[in-house]
Amino acid sequence: MKKTFFGGVHPDDAKALSRDAKLTSFLPRGEMVFPLSQHIGKPARAVVKKGDSVLAGQVIGEADGFVSANVICSCSGKVKAVEKRRSISGALLECVVVENDGQFTKAEGFGDRRDPAKLSKEEILAAVKAAGIVGLGGAGFPTHVKLAPKNPDAIRYIIANGAECEPYLTGNDHLMREKAGDIVEGLQILVGLFPGAKGVICIEENKPEAIAAMEAAAAGKKDIEVLPLHTKYPQGGERSLIQAVAGVDFPVKSLPADVGCIVQNVGTVYAVQRAVCFGEPLFTHVLTVTGEGVERPMNLIVPDGTSVAEIIEYAGGFRGGKEPKKVLAGGPMMGFAMSSIDVPVVKTTNGITILASDPVEKAQLQMTACLRCGRCTTVCPQGLMPQMMAEAWEAGNEERFEVKLYGLDCIACGSCAYICPAKRPLTQIFKQAKAEIMAKKRAQAAGGKK
Amino acid sequence: MQIIIITTIAITVIGAIVGAGLVFIGNKYKVEVDEREAAVRAELPGNNCGACGYAGCDALAAAVAAGEAPVNGCPVGGGPVAEKVAAIMGVTAGATEKKAAFVRCKGSCEVTKNHGTYVGIRDCRAAVNAGLSLTECDYGCVGLGSCAAVCPENAIHVVNGVAVVDEGKCIACGLCAKACPKHLIEIKPVAKRVAVQCSNRDKGPVVKQVCTAGCIGCSLCVRQCESDAIAVEGNLAHVDYDKCIQCGKCAEKCPVKVILPPRQG
Numbered sequence: 110m111k112k113t114f115f116g117g118v119h120p121d122d123a124k125a126l127s128r129d130a131k132l133t134s135f136l137p138r139g140e141m142v143f144p145l146s147q148h149i150g151k152p153a154r155a156v157v158k159k160g161d162s163v164l165a166g167q168v169i170g171e172a173d174g175f176v177s178a179n180v181i182c183s184c185s186g187k188v189k190a191v192e193k194r195r196s197i198s199g200a201l202l203e204c205v206v207v208e209n210d211g212q213f214t215k216a217e218g219f220g221d222r223r224d225p226a227k228l229s230k231e232e233i234l235a236a237v238k239a240a241g242i243v244g245l246g247g248a249g250f251p252t253h254v255k256l257a258p259k260n261p262d263a264i265r266y267i268i269a270n271g272a273e274c275e276p277y278l279t280g281n282d283h284l285m286r287e288k289a290g291d292i293v294e295g296l297q298i299l300v301g302l303f304p305g306a307k308g309v310i311c312i313e314e315n316k317p318e319a320i321a322a323m324e325a326a327a328a329g330k331k332d333i334e335v336l337p338l339h340t341k342y343p344q345g346g347e348r349s350l351i352q353a354v355a356g357v358d359f360p361v362k363s364l365p366a367d368v369g370c371i372v373q374n375v376g377t378v379y380a381v382q383r384a385v386c387f388g389e390p391l392f393t394h395v396l397t398v399t400g401e402g403v404e405r406p407m408n409l410i411v412p413d414g415t416s417v418a419e420i421i422e423y424a425g426g427f428r429g430g431k432e433p434k435k436v437l438a439g440g441p442m443m444g445f446a447m448s449s450i451d452v453p454v455v456k457t458t459n460g461i462t463i464l465a466s467d468p469v470e471k472a473q474l475q476m477t478a479c480l481r482c483g484r485c486t487t488v489c490p491q492g493l494m495p496q497m498m499a500e501a502w503e504a505g506n507e508e509r510f511e512v513k514l515y516g517l518d519c520i521a522c523g524s525c526a527y528i529c530p531a532k533r534p535l536t537q538i539f540k541q542a543k544a545e546i547m548a549k550k551r552a553q554a555a556g557g558k559k
Numbered sequence: 560m561q562i563i564i565i566t567t568i569a570i571t572v573i574g575a576i577v578g579a580g581l582v583f584i585g586n587k588y589k590v591e592v593d594e595r596e597a598a599v600r601a602e603l604p605g606n607n608c609g610a611c612g613y614a615g616c617d618a619l620a621a622a623v624a625a626g627e628a629p630v631n632g633c634p635v636g637g638g639p640v641a642e643k644v645a646a647i648m649g650v651t652a653g654a655t656e657k658k659a660a661f662v663r664c665k666g667s668c669e670v671t672k673n674h675g676t677y678v679g680i681r682d683c684r685a686a687v688n689a690g691l692s693l694t695e696c697d698y699g700c701v702g703l704g705s706c707a708a709v710c711p712e713n714a715i716h717v718v719n720g721v722a723v724v725d726e727g728k729c730i731a732c733g734l735c736a737k738a739c740p741k742h743l744i745e746i747k748p749v750a751k752r753v754a755v756q757c758s759n760r761d762k763g764p765v766v767k768q769v770c771t772a773g774c775i776g777c778s779l780c781v782r783q784c785e786s787d788a789i790a791v792e793g794n795l796a797h798v799d800y801d802k803c804i805q806c807g808k809c810a811e812k813c814p815v816k817v818i819l820p821p822r823q824g
Contacts, residue, residue, distance in 0.1 A: 193765070201697050445689065448675030469678045534680050537689065541680070544688040 111314055113339035114349040116490040118524045120342055120442065122276045122315065127399040127406035132283045134393075134410045135423055141184050141209050141414035142194050142453035143169060144202040148249040150176030155205055161188045164216035165412075166390050169205050172238070178251040179241030182207060183392035183412030185214040197417070197438045197452045198445065204453075207414070219388035225298045233298060233385055240384035241456075242391045245376035246270060246345070247439060249457040252377055256302060258366035264303040265369035268354055269296050269310040269378045271319065272338060272345030275440035278460040280395035281375050283408045285312065285319035289326035292375055293333055295382030299373065300332050308333040309354050310375070315340040342442060343522040347372045349490050361518050376459070394456060398424045402433030402463035417450045417461060427463065434467040441468075442523045472532040479533060485525035491518050495525035495535045502542045511546055519543060595647050596624035602643045603633055608711055610634050610732035623648065634658055635730040656748045659729040660706075660715060660736060664743045665756040665817060666699035667719040670772040673702075682708070687740040694720075695769035698759040700743055706735035751800040753810060757817045760793045774817050780809035 146152035153170030157163060163182045170180030186208045194204040225233070238253035258264065269292065273281040285292060296308040310327065312320050314337045327333040338344055338353055351370045352358060365372055373381075376395055383389040392413055399406040404425025411420060417436070427433055437444035439460050454461075485495035498516045501509040510516040519539045526536040600620035607615035611632045613622055622628035623644060630648050631641035637657050645651055672695050677686050683705040686693060693701055700721045707715050707722070714728035715735050722735075726749050736744040743758050755774055759766050763775035776794030788802035789809055796809075796818070810820040 193761070446675070446678075448693070467678060473678060537680050537685055541682075541685045541688045545684065 111337055111339040112353045113341055114352040114490055116488050117341040118488050118527050120276050124279050127279045127397055127408055130407045132287055132408050132410055137415040137419045138211055139416055139419055141207045143180050143205045143414045144196045145170045145180055146202050147455040148178040148243040148251055153180045155191050157188050159188055159190055165213050166216040176254050178243050181241045181390040181392040183414050184209045185212050186210040195452055199448050222386055225385050230302055236384050237381055240390040242380045243456055246374035247457050261303050263369050264306045266355055267299045267306050267308045268350055268372045269375050270345055270372050271310055271312040271375040274342045274345040275442055277399045277440045277462050278397045280397040280408050280459055282316045282319050284395050285375055286322045288379055289322040291382045292378050293326045295378040298385050310335045311338050311350055313338050313340045313344055343490055346520055361515055397460045400463035402428050402465040404428050413456055414453045417452055433463045433465055435464040437462040476532045480531050484528045488524045488528045499535050499538050502538055593624045596620050598647045599623050599644050602640055604635050608732040658731040658746050659726040659749045660724045660744050661747045662722045662743055663758045664700040664721055665772045666696055666770055667721045671695050671770040684740045696759055705738045709734045709738045747800055751803055752819055752822050753803055753805055754798050754819050755796045760795050762794055772815055772817050779812045783808040783812050
């Protein structure tokens with residue numbers, strides 16, 4: 110029995126659609142849009158203005174504050190405007206719009222290989238920060254912040270997250286198959302930052318090729334281990350991974366670093382390797398375009414800022430020319446629906462899933478009252494009681510939701526809503542509840558300061 | 560037979576002693592109740608909406624009787640109730656203005672579009688939290704009726720994609736204003752009809768792209784106004800209801816007709 114965590118579900122992974130498609134580089138033609146907020150934390154500050162010429166790899170948005178990240182241009186051309194545009198999440202964000210000249214001329218200052226062993230810790234962290242690297246698993250937390258925990262000596266594990274438990278997506282799978290050596294080197298750089306740490310590469314066992322490739326690359330390296338994990342959703346969640354790797358159940362309100370772990374997506378580890386060994390900033394990333402509603406599911410390396418519409422067109426357009434029911438940014442479990450495809454992809458967009466049918470719409474028609482069967486409780490990876498939480502929230506009992514039922518610990522993985530036989534929109538209720546409670550707390554904190 | 564007589568006598572005696580005790584204690588620890596409080600309470604509407612700022616009609620009645628709240632403290636009852644309460648309290652009621660909720664958005668299906676179809680919990684707050692902007696305009700009414708769901712008087716409804724208030728029924732309790740995730744609803748005097756039906760703070764050209772009835776912040780209304788009652792702040796006009804004299808010149812000049820004209824006659 111492979112290592113795993115408590116709870117979880119087994120959705121149809123649908124990875125067969127794009128499993129055999131090799132990584133292909135895609136160079137877009139149209140205008141490129143770079144939102145200045147592609148990460149958690151404060152938006153970056155634009156350092157270019159209308160009419161400026163920019164090159165691929167040039168910093169166009171500078172990190173503003175500690176928890177913030179640089180925004181890098183991925184093409185060459187002229188800045189058309191710095192204005193509000195609709196982002197992939199649907200919100201209007203301040204963006205730098207660049208007219209792409211199609212040349213992709215690279216800026217100077219990167220490309221030459223340097224030896225990471227000769228760089229000091231500070232130089233490595235500075236390189237990561239300058240490259241604008243954020244967590245590519247989806248959350249987009251600035252990596253240089255994550256790599257600077259309060260207790261560097263207590264870090265035992267650096268976990269490279271290649272679980273890719275999200276159904277449909279296969280980008281990380283291919284990245285591990287094709288760039289195994291680079292990922293191992295990147296992980297070694299990260300392990301080198303912490304004296305007591307060991308690198309663990311976690312891969313779900315439904316990716317045998319990736320496991321084989323990583324094992325071959327890590328062979329003979331003492332501080333790196335490849336750990337195949339049981340295939341179960343949400344195995345790739347930060348907390349689920351730590352439970353599987355370190356065997357610790359971590360207390361509520363603690364961070365991974367508090368239990369001696371740092372989790373980085375394999376995409377992030379690869380970006381770190383590029384940044385440290387070549388000084389290359391993060392401006393392309395791996396993206397899977399897949400689903401029943403697209404002609405040719407593919408694994409692509411796309412420049413940030415490419416329009417979703419252009420990517421779909423490159424993948425052969427919608428299947429049969431029919432407009433699909435739903436286009437998701439990300440996979441079907443954690444991803445969110447888009448209201449328009451004329452939006453740019455950002456650093457954290459690791460998938461575009463095009464669904465020919467919408468399960469949510471069907472579920473809504475079948476929704477009934479809670480049956481009190483308790484299946485949500487058995488699958489919750491956080492050990493929460495979703496049915497009680499939903500009941501408390503719907504009854505307006507915020508305190509019970511937050512204090513007694515630990516509602517804020519929900520990671521919104523969607524397992525409860527997936528398993529619910531009454532088809533209740535549990536995850537959406539929790540997302541809303543969390544957002545409202547957090548908004549209230551922020552307002553209180555702001556009021557307290559005055 | 561004897562037992563019955565003894566029992567009856569014993570119970571009568573005990574009853575008399577306990578009764579006398581209760582009367583004595585009752586007199587000694589009497590709580591002074593203001594008769595006016597009960598009278599005021601009887602005049603209040605009794606739906607415990609909390610619009611007055613107190614925890615319900617009982618609390619308001621107590622506060623009025625104690626002189627802490629004004630006699631016209633109940634916004635729901637308005638003038639008639641205030642007069643009755645004033646009579647009980649032996650003062651004259653000040654003028655009360657009837658207030659009602661007002662939706663600062665005109666974004667019906669004719670003037671703006673929805674993009675995408677939202678599937679999920681039918682609640683504006685849930686939809687906004689899902690990160691989707693359902694309407695082209697980021698500031699406008701979502702139209703899923705969170706306000707209608709909380710209204711105790713059934714006075715607000717989503718009509719043609721935008722919330723509309725029935726001023727006759729509205730009791731100005733403000734619950735809808737709290738429920739609206741876009742903060743579109745304000746409580747304003749019913750008599751002051753001139754008001755801007757928009758909350759979009761974007762610049763003119765951006766507004767024009769998303770809505771044909773949105774305020775473009777052109778300031779034409781400000782120039783028309785003789786009583787300095789309208790101001791443009793952050794590309795959005797807003798009427799100061801205390802200063803407005805209901806002349807309607809701003810509404811006439813407004814190029815997008817987003818200002819409500821004064822009532823005719």
